[in-house]
Amino acid sequence: MASYDLVVIGTGPGGYVCAVRAAQLGMKVAVVEKNATLGGTCLNVGCMPSKALLHASEMFEEAGHSFAKMGVSVSSPKLDLPAMMNFKQQGIDGNVKGVEFLMKKNKIDVLKGAGKILGTGKVEVSADGKSQVIETKSIVIATGSDIARLKGIEIDETRIVSSTGALSLDKVPGKLLIVGAGVIGLELGSVWHRLGAEVVVVEFLDRILPGMDGEIAKQFQRILEKQGFTFKLGAKVTGVDTSGKTLKATVEPAAGGAAETLEADVVLVCIGRVPYTDGLGLKEAGVALDNRGRVQIDPHFATSVKGVYAIGDVVAGPMLAHKAEDEGVAVAEIIAGQAGHVNYDVIPGVVYTTPEVSSVGKTEEELKQAGVAYTVGKFPFTANGRSKVNQTTDGFVKILADAKTDRVLGVHIIGREAGEMIHEACVLMEFGGSAEDLARTCHAHPTRSEAIKEAALAVGKRAIHM
């Protein structure tokens, strides 16, 4: 029987990063993966393919709409969708190979098959009708998440798709109906809208991007509407008639009332993700779940069974790849006897659309609800020199600081490259920095990041360029 210090089940960003860190700390490690390729949701059907399509479709849009005004004259761009999908696949393959390389480099055994926990120290790995049991001192569950489904609406991944199907459509839908105005729906909606689809988004709540700062979400909605998105907020899709050539979705007001029918060529169901624990044998092994089906853990990622830990999308917290990675590092360090830790107050979130939306820390709504006195500093990209010369002035930076101590509590950005810009705020917040610290930090000119410095100055009501 093979025996290890650590067996990690799942090779998404949580699992493979955990395995690498554990190997760095001297453990003998194996990963178990039931999918044909390593890398999990993120690399295969999540972050990476969506970003490849967002990039390619943005280039298509720019070539068609922005080049001419800069004096770059090109003939009207033509879409070669199979080539674009190939570009996406090359990106996936490159990253998957990268994870395989990391496993080899760190001498981590890759066991292909479905993992099942038999109890403390024992994992069964099954593939092609055969199974083996391996022994291990510790087990980390990193089995991620799966798409959430809508009752009564069957996903066939051709006409009614989840995010997975929406990453591989073989033609641009004339009309795309998206159920859910969260991050993934708006990113994939942007891809297909740029490639020519008419996009309607139906959202149960009365706002888009639930959980993000309300003012930023409002501005984002206005920008998307200007781009051509249609939103039906406070509404729910209760059924989709697939009998005809065109899909007919029944849409009802969330508060009740008369239903309407919306036609679409493709319906994308994007209402969130649920923890994935199928076939892991958790019940038999005695691993407790919480009331939302997530593996229950203590502050040190330990489950109810000794020597079994869990991280990533399968446990509570934001379903984000970088959160899973940080938990992977922390749990490996804890198992090695070190003080692994994740600061959940400083986990950035990004929507990779045009413009991008990024955020870290508390929203204004959260501060109000917690009764925290705060000051706000805002700075628009219309007053940022670099944005003006590039004619990409949509959006603004918003900084929320503690009214008494000036400590930065939240930073929210809507604008081009917002996803790259957020990290100086993350570093500042990790060190408990103040708006004054940020305002007194020299920022290179001309950069879009100067808008962050100006927003920090605006907290003290002394922005220079506004």
Ligand SMILES: Cc1cc2nc3c(=O)[nH]c(=O)nc-3n(C[C@H](O)[C@H](O)[C@H](O)COP(=O)(O)OP(=O)(O)OC[C@H]3O[C@@H](n4cnc5c(N)ncnc54)[C@H](O)[C@@H]3O)c2cc1C
């Ligand atoms: C379309 C889309 C876009 C996204 N974009 C972003 C983004 O831009 N940024 C971001 O931070 N997050 C993004 N996410 C979310 C991100 O993909 C997840 O948060 C992340 O992948 C979670 O990592 P994980 O390691 O917990 O699990 P996963 O990546 O889900 O990996 C779990 C792995 O475990 C394997 N597994 C499950 N059960 C077993 C078993 N019993 N035995 C063996 N193997 C098993 C699965 O096959 C899978 O490979 C996106 C998600 C989607 C769907």
